[in-house]
Amino acid sequence: MGLLLKSDMIVEEIIERIKKNLNPKRLEHTMGVLDYSILLAEKHDEEILPVKIGALYHDAYRNHKKSEMIQMAKKHQLHITKEEAFNPVLLHGKLAANDLKNRYPNLLRIEEIAQAVEYHTTGYVFSSKIGKIIFIADSLEKNRIYPGVDELRKLSIEDLNTAFFLILKGKVRLALEKNHLILKETLKAYNRALINRESINDQHS
Ligand SMILES: [Fe+2]
Ligand SMILES: [Fe+2]
Numbered sequence: 001m002g003l004l005l006k007s008d009m010i011v012e013e014i015i016e017r018i019k020k021n022l023n024p025k026r027l028e029h030t031m032g033v034l035d036y037s038i039l040l041a042e043k044h045d046e047e048i049l050p051v052k053i054g055a056l057y058h059d060a061y062r063n064h065k066k067s068e069m070i071q072m073a074k075k076h077q078l079h080i081t082k083e084e085a086f087n088p089v090l091l092h093g094k095l096a097a098n099d100l101k102n103r104y105p106n107l108l109r110i111e112e113i114a115q116a117v118e119y120h121t122t123g124y125v126f127s128s129k130i131g132k133i134i135f136i137a138d139s140l141e142k143n144r145i146y147p148g149v150d151e152l153r154k155l156s157i158e159d160l161n162t163a164f165f166l167i168l169k170g171k172v173r174l175a176l177e178k179n180h181l182i183l184k185e186t187l188k189a190y191n192r193a194l195i196n197r198e199s200i201n202d203q204h205s
Contacts, residue, residue, distance in 0.1 A: 010104060014060075015056060017060065018030060021060055021061070022059065022062070026062055026063055030055070030058070033055045033134070034052060034055040036055075036136075036137035037052070038055075040133045041129075041133055043157050053100070053107070053113055054113045054134045055137060057096050058120045060092075064092070066088040067088075072091075072095055083181050092121075093120050093122075096117045097114040113130060115128075115131055116130045116135070121138070122183045122185040123171070124189055139170075152166060165190070168190045171186060172187075
């Protein structure tokens with residue numbers, strides 16, 4: 001079996017699985033993230049296949065019940081933080097990442113894909129572009145509509161790091177306004193972006 005065929009099979013298998021697990025709205029969002037991630041990968045010189053797999057799987061557990069999420073995390077002996085116990089939806093990325101690693105341990109760049117999936121909501125000091133791409137695509141895919149989204153889309157094509165920073169910043173601001181939890185991963189990523197400030201275009205911050 002050729003390498004290409006095998007990777008095509010993995011993609012097909014994942015699509016079948018998410019079709020079963022996601023409601024129509026979430027599936028549409030996932031396909032939007034897929035399209036946007038591919039666009040970003042092309043523009044920013046990243047490999048398409050790992051980005052595709054991460055995008056397709058990022059919300060694989062998003063439609064599971066909260067009680068199921070807790071149960072599955074326990075079953076797989078995943079550490080449940082206080083924040084995740086308080087808001088079990090936070091577990092959906094961790095569950096998907098763990099599942100991907102178990103199913104495809106030998107997949108090329110699996111650690112980077114799993115990291116991207118695990119932290120797609122919070123952000124992270126990602127070790128590769130795959131993480132930033134999926135994080136950004138999750139917020140900018142075509143079904144997302146909010147003030148400023150078109151400007152962010154334009155920016156994400158020109159300057160991945162600044163788009164990443166601004167989306168993190170928007171999430172922190174929203175969490176403060178709505179009394180949502182702010183996770184340490186988000187703050188670490190935000191701080192790292194500021195420390196690497198040479199990569200952020202000041203016009204936009
Ligand atoms: Fe998600
Ligand atoms: Fe998502």
